[in-house]
Amino acid sequence: MPSSMYGRIKQYVPMLEWASVYNSNSFTSDAVAAIIVTIMLIPQSLAYALLAGLPAEMGLYASILPLVAYAIFGTSRALAVGPVAVVSLMTAAAIGNLGLTSPSDIALAAVTLAFISGVILIAMGVLRLGFLANFLSHPVIAGFITASGLLIAASQLKHILGVDAHGHTLVELIFSLIDHRDMINPITLGLGASTLAFLFWVRKGLKPALLNMGLAPRTADILAKAGPVGAVVVTTLITFLFDLSSYGVKIVGTVPMGLPPLTTPSFSPALWSQLLMSGVLISLIGFVESVSVASTLAAKKRQRIAP
Template sequence: MTRVARSLPILDWGRQYDRDVLTSDLVAAAIVTIMLIPQSLAYAMLAGLPAEVGLYASILPLIAYAIFGTSRTLAVGPVAVVSLMTASSIGAIAAQGTPDYLAAAALLALISGAMLMAMGLLRLGFMANFLSHPVISGFITASGLLIAAGQLKHILGVRAEGHTLAEVAGELLSNLQETNIVTLLVGVTVLAFLYFARLKLAGLLVAVGIGARSADVWTKAGPIISVAGTIIAVTVFNLESYDIALVGAIPQGLPMLAVPALDPALIRDLAARAPNAEGRCRRARHQRPPEWSGQS
């Protein structure tokens, strides 16, 4: 039974699960779910995939980790660095928006998962300790800069493609005159609100007489408020008529579970890229700076 419990940690903590923990988990689940929807859509597009793919990729991992996971605090879900590395790994093999690109992404995930499972069974996690901290820090910082630069095109409402910071910056500067003012206004307003909510909102709420616990909850709900406010603004003011790009209709239901086509040539091309993409990103997830405490 001990060996089974090590493989299925849910059998251990499940015996101690009570109503108080369930209540806290339900509150956390509601917050995480609301935040995960726009987050997963954005990360899918960052990876060059259809937006709904981010939703599909966010469901089963959470359920699987609840059963097999050994940490109660580890963040599980889409990560910007993983999305960036996925796009980088597949971009040289297939063009974004094509069926081949989607197939390559699914096969890359399968190969990466198989490698991680093999390393776990062989107890090879210690190998991550040989990665230099300055190298990992530099990788995380560079990835953050590239991701931030890549997202500026969405705030400005312009087209800007590129695989390096210089390429993206050049595209942004060359297309700056095409900036959509309404899109820029919405983006800056949301960013300003998030900055205010993180640094000032709790103190302001306490000052007007709201309890510290309630103020903390409202502060953590800042991203949720921004998402809801943006949806309401787009609907009420018909911002789509101002050429603001919307995700649009998301296909309903879930796709059928299937193993991606095991093309030997594609596997050969992706095999060398899978550990490069997943290994560094897995290390980065454990060293990335803390995010909103409302997320898990």
């Protein structure tokens, strides 16, 4: 194979470049990183699926293939891929506008929306449109992510309070929560608030506490990263042992075992016309957010990314 052609292929398959120099030391570090990512990804993926209005197990399914694909085609060592909060929220909004009620129709719409977004991102990659990221304003990106975070937090208050509040905007959500204030479940509120407080403490306080106990820095780091999983395990046991579901505490329910059967997206022109604009926006926002995060992390290690 001519060197020029091989070099061009490596641009699209970066794995060919680093695989030849991969060694056991890199594997050890990557194995530790993989454990940490897996520990973090389990509760996050479940939460992101619920945020998108989909069954919890879909978050787990959506977390597998992106990691494998990015290991082959990814161009940045600083970027983590998988379900994210902003895209999950946009997915919920796009599917919610369709007015679907059947779980199978909602799942098919989600698969179709993901397919549309993926095709757009692949087209952007083939056309080498990553340079557009150079024209993005950091204040605009920061403002968008901050606003999205506020909207996401507000949309999850109904779960912490145990009420059925609805709304597409921050103002609508707040007024809906106020209207349903008499329906607050104190047990749900206590469980949610205590878990939230624990997670805030884990973020800053658990690792120093473990180091003071004499644990090795790497072990302390892994255990600190496992804090969210510990919160899930403990609250699950509490809910089961005290049968809190009978007191109005909503539970995820049964998560199917194994992998689901492969499903093709819908190619209905009517559905595509309804989802196309949402797919474009999700692709652009996902790209912008990924580049922003990767650039920030890469700058800390004096690295560059190739968007």
